[in-house]
Amino acid sequence: MPQPGDILRNHYKIIKILGSGGFGDTYLAQDIDLPGQPKCVVKHLKPNSDPAVLQIVRRLFDSEAQVLYKLGNDSDQIPRLFAHFEENGEFYLVQEFVDGVDLSHEIIPGEKLTEIAVTKLLQEILEILAVVHKKNIIHRDIKPQNLMRRRQDGKIVLIDFGAVKEVNTMTVNTQGQTSFSVAIGSLGYMPSEQAAGQPKLSSDVYAVGMLGIQALTGLQPNELPKDPTDGEVIWRNLANVTEKLADVLNKMVSDYFRDRYLSAVEALAAITSLQPQQRQVTPTVPIPQPQQRQVPPPPPSATPTKIITPSWSRRKIIKTVGFAGAGLGLAIVVPRLSQSNSVPITPFRIPSSSLQTFQFETVTVDAKGKITNRRNEEARYFTEDLGNGVSLEMVQIPGGTFTMGSPETEKDRESDESLQRQVTVPGFFMGKYEITQAQYQAIMGTNPANFKGEKRPVEQVSWDDAVEFCEKLSQKTGKTYRLPSEAEWEYACRAGTTTPFYFGETITPDLVNYGGNNPYGSAPKGEYRQQTTNVGIFPPNSFGLYDMCGNIWEWCQDVHNNSYQGAPTDGSAWLIGSDNNIRLLRGGSWFSDAWACRSDARLRYARANRNISFGFRVVAVAVA
Structure with a gap:
């Protein structure tokens, strides 16, 4: 020594x-x-x-x-x-x-910082951590003692990366297999998956969230109580804080890692969105890639109750107050009759003479993402004039029967994708593209999107925003528009395929806008664009629908249930569940890992939530 x-x-x-x-x-x-x-x-x-x-x-x-x-x-x-x-x-x-003092001199036991101070502190920390996460590196030991306030300029410096400490804990068994005898991290700031030796980028997000709660409550993380039923931190009654910040922190410290922001970039976007003057700042990383990214002022909050919030479609639903997406605040919204209570909708008739035909090329890839087949196909559609040169193209989707859900052998499948069953879907019309910002502006008069561009999909829209768009579009056109049911969405996405993706066994960033750093199966890593792209620039599926994989998650009508046991088999939406506030999204996004872009992957979120990876496309209940 x-x-x-x-x-x-x-x-x-x-x-x-x-x-x-x-x-x-x-x-x-x-x-x-x-x-x-x-x-x-x-x-x-x-x-x-x-x-x-x-x-x-x-x-x-x-x-x-x-x-x-x-x-x-x-x-x-x-x-x-x-x-x-x-x-x-x-x-x-x-x-x-580093000449300075660590944050234990600012976050003092028994003393509570103001919400403004904590929000600023979280933003400072996450800005540094986003640089680290951008390179897919996990710090593993975020805590006040490892965050130094530099005297020279007052900036926070991130020190003492935990990964190097692994050299101290490595062992080799008699078979030559290596393992680490000690989990790297600090108690209270270390989530369960990290304690089990499987840290994620979201493990660092958990630690930053716990640090924020510590600053607001004056309590050390190991002094905070947890809900014995789900392991969630109980802290909201210990701090004077708005629902908007509480929602963000609750998501950061969710017990299950996929229920959190997946990286510091996504968490940074959520924190930044709480400061209106910084709304137009675009993140540079996963989150991020929510990741991952800010937003318009959140909807008015109501008195919160314990509601079920989202998960990145893993095994359980976490109970917390409100939402922590890149937008937000909690709004308790009265259900709209046309969507929530499944009032029968009478189809309108589209004369065959009004339908046009378009040609397109589809591709199929093998397990390594190599294109093995190209096909020229065609589909029929009609065009809706929204005014000011903006139109909406609606593609005819023929009725049919398909197998909904994922087989147990499918890689990265989720339990709520069971049980597989046969579903018969009547024909309908579906948006050729996700609703664009130009289309949303034409109907709603606003554009909430973070990644601006008329031909980019609109994002940062809640389920209720999407429903309102459908209602106003219906009023404008005299036709009936709505969100797709989950069954309609998956049927339209698969377009006759049974593989994990409509492209085949995998996807690549040449075909889909997703987090290319995290491929599926044997496919190689590729470009991670860190933002939405214009609709329609990637190959469509065999129905002529574009971006059903990636770009943005798409809202569906349905209430979330933990499995398909008892779900309708006629293609209609399943509107009975444990919580009417929890709705489904499909398709993955620009920020998602490849597995989340599978045709059968599901994402559940509170209907009032907005996120820069959430958008939608519409369905017309029409016959030709």
Whole structure:
């Protein structure tokens, strides 16, 4: 163990020890080879001494050091790594010294910060963490002590990445398999999946959320009570805070990782959206890619009750007050009769002479994403004039019977995609594209979208916004427009296919706008655009519908249920469920991993929620 006065590698003179723990020791040192002998920080990591481990540890240490070199070059709010080396089987990192104090001097036990102060603090932290998450790197140890307020400029600096600490906890069993004996992180800030040794980007989001709640309540994270039924943090009654910020924090600290913002970029967008003067700021990362990204002022809040909020379509629904999407606030909305209570709608007739035909090319890919087939197809449609040169193209979808849901063998399937069953869907007309910003502006007179562009899909619309659009469109045209039922949506998306995607076994960013860093199956990684794209630039499915995979999640009529047990088999919407506020979205988005773009993937969200990856397309109940 180095002592004050010791010189490492004839270069770094130890001044004093700064801290010590199970992972090693940290020292303040001087670089005696440089003019002025500037200060630096030396981290001494003491790995398992088992000889079988050292070679693997050495590779891991070098790899993680390269990450730190790059991060320090990417941001002045991450300490630069000057050197890394090994001596006598022990490992050393030499980093930039940050002259400042950590956030434990601002977040003090028993003292509550104001909402304005906490919102600003969260934004500062998430801006740095977004840089890290953009490179798909997990910090693993976000807490006040690892966030330094630099004296020079008052900026927050993110220190002490937990990944490097793995070298201290690696073991190798008799079969040569490696494992880590200790979960990296700090109690109270570490969510369950991280404690189990499977950290995600959203694990860091959880830690930042807990830090925010700590600042608002004056309580340490391990002092906060949790709901014994679902593990959710109970804190709302301990702080004086608006529903908008509470919703964001609740989503950040959801017990299940897929129910949170998936990265710091998405969380940053949600926090930024709470500050109207920064509405037009576009995120640069996943979230993000909600990710991930801000929004118009949220709808008025009502007195909150415990409602069921969204999940990224994993195994459970989390109970929290309100929503934490990139928009928002909670609005308790009176159900609209035409959608919520399933009033029968009489189809209108479209004369065959009014239908036009368009040609298009579809493609099929193999499991590696290589195009194996191209087909020329055609479909019929009619055009609705919305005024001012804006039109809406509605494609004829023939009726038929299909198998709804996913087989148990499908990769990354969810339990709520069961049970598979035969559903017969009558014919209908569906929007050729997702509703664009120009179309939404023509009907609603506003454009709430974050990623501006007349031909881009409108986003940041709630289920109720989409329903209102359909009602106003119906009034304008004299025809009946509505959201699709889930069965109609999946039937139209599949377009006769039974594979996970209508393109085949997988997708690629050449075919779909999604988070290309996270492919499906054997497909390679590809471009992650970090925003919506104009509708119609990717190949359609065999019905002539564009962007049914990716770009934006699309609202459906249905109330969420945990499985298809008891669901209608006639193509109609399922409007009976445990909570009328929870509605379904389909299709994945620009921010989604590939698995979420599958034809059968489902996303449940509170109907009042707005998000920069949420939009819709419409259905016309018409016969030709």
